[in-house]
Amino acid sequence: MRQLSRRVLAASESQTLSIAARAKQLAREGHDVISLAVGEPDFPTPACVRRAAIAAIEDGKTRYTEASGILELRRAVAEKFRTEHQLLHASEETVLISCGAKHSIMNALHAICNPGDRVIIVAPYWVSYPAMVVLAGAEPVILETTPASGFKLQPEQLRAALDSRTACVILNSPCNPTGVMYTRHELEALAAVLADHDCYIISDEIYEKLTYTRQHVSIGSFEQVAHRTITVNGCSKAYAMTGWRIGFMTGPAHLIAQAAKVQSQDTSNPNSIAQYAALAALEHAAADVEHMRSCFEQRRQLLLDLLGVVPTVRALPPDGAFYVWLDIGALLTEQRTSADIATELLERYYVATVPGEAFGMAGYLRLSFATSEEHLKRAVERIVTYLASLNS
Ligand SMILES: Cc1ncc(COP(=O)(O)O)c(C=O)c1O
Structure with a gap:
């Protein structure tokens, strides 16, 4: 049989999605699964956003839009980028609205990459970056960070890795999975x-x-x-809108134009109703965002406190996002990897976590605190029971 695309065959599948699928399957079988594997807020989408979507439907805003996104949303995003992020070049012409930040990144990579190009990715990395680079026809180059550098890319490390084939560097702050944020100075x-x-x-x-x-x-x-940076953001995490699929980016005009062309030939416009919902989110949901952020902050502290008294693991206090990066190096043996530990925790103790292997760094687990305090307490109890079983 004729071989399928080597590019597609070479790209890996998302491990986080497969763990989530297994957790759901166990739950369907009647097990009391607690998932700390999720990458999405557990809050409902803010009411003002939901209302805007219903109004968009009722008002007949249900047709194709401009492929790059409706003008009102591009203007609102450009304004956000200029005023909140000091991205002074952002304008309605240099903003592209896409079907999630993932889609924004993929569009940007398509616009940038040629065969033989390299794209630098910092490990631990968000699971999708390497596969996206492969799908864009380029080669991922992974630069590993260390606990000593606070899991941050070091300037000299970056300098040593850059060469004539480097087409792009992907940075992620706040970082999934570590929660690490770079300072202005860094x-x-x-x-x-x-x-x-x-x-x-x-x-x-x-x-x-x-x-x-x-x-x-x-x-x-x-x-x-500034003239070579593509800044990606979106509605999924801040506004609890993962299912609505709205992401956006700004960058140099010539690149955004090519990325927009990719999108226009690939998906056309993002969902029209979700675009009107996103506009309401940007304009009216600041108080909802602050409410969710402060709940996450409380849960973050709770999880750090609960893990702080467990002697065999070390939690990295996150600056941002909703994940704790847990060092489980002390538990590893030749027969027991962090992937094995995540599997055992899920299959025997019904706690879903994501092993460091998924993010390009074994020896860790990523625990999401996008779940209730009650779930966090019960999950850590089970983790402690599991750890005790390892010593007995
Ligand atoms: C670091 C990072 N970037 C991008 C995304 C994609 O977000 P979206 O839902 O907007 O596609 C995620 C989602 O998990 C993420 O963690």
């Missing part, structure tokens, strides 16, 4: 390195509104790299 140092190299930067800032320790800074606001 981003300035990375921007100084990137200023000497002719490549693009994709800055994935999808968790920008969910922060606990410091203010978010966009690398695209720095003059040296």
Whole structure:
């Protein structure tokens, strides 16, 4: 039989989605599964957003829109990028609305990558980056961070990795899975390195509104790299709108135009109703976002407190997002990897977590606190029971 696309065959499937599927299957079989594997807020979409969607349906806003997104939303996103992120070049012409931030990143990679190009990804990384780079026909180059560097890319490490084949560097702050955020000073140092190299930067800032320790800074606001940075954001995490599929980006006009062309030939416009809902989110849901953020902050503290008294694991306090990156190195043996531990926790103790392997760094578990305090308490109780069983 004729071989299928080598590019597609080479791309991996999302491990987080497969764990979520297994957790759902166990729950369907009647097990009391607690999922700390989820990558989405557990809050309902804010009421003002839901109402705007219903109004859009009733008003007949149910047809194709401009492929790049409705003008009102592009204007609102450009305004957000200019005022909240100091991305001074953002305008209705340089904003592209897509079907989720994932789609934004994929469109950007399609516009950037040629065969033989390399794209730098920082590990631990969001599960989808390597596969997306492969699908865009380029080669992922993984730069591993360490606990000693706070899981942050170091300027000299970046400099050593950049070469003539590097087409793009993907940065993610706040980071999924570690929750780590780069400071202004750290981003300035990375921007100084990137200023000497002719490549693009994709800055994935999808968790920008969910922060606990410091203010978010966009690398695209720095003059040296502003003309080569694509800043990605969206509605999924901040507004509890994962299912609505609205993401957006801004970047250099010539690149956004090509990314828009990809989208127009691929999916056409994002869902018209969701676009009107996203507009309401940007304009009216700030108080809802703050409510969700402060709930996440409380849960973050609860989870850190619960894990803090467990001697064999070490939790990294996250600056942002809704994940705790748990060092379980002390539990590993030649026969027991972090993937094995995640499997045992799910299959025997019905707690779903995601092993570090999914993010390119074994020896860790990612625990999501996008679930109730009650669930967090019961999940940690089960984890403690499991750990005790390892010693007995
Ligand atoms: C770091 C990161 N970027 C992008 C996305 C994709 O978000 P969206 O739902 O907007 O496609 C996710 C979702 O999990 C994420 O964690």
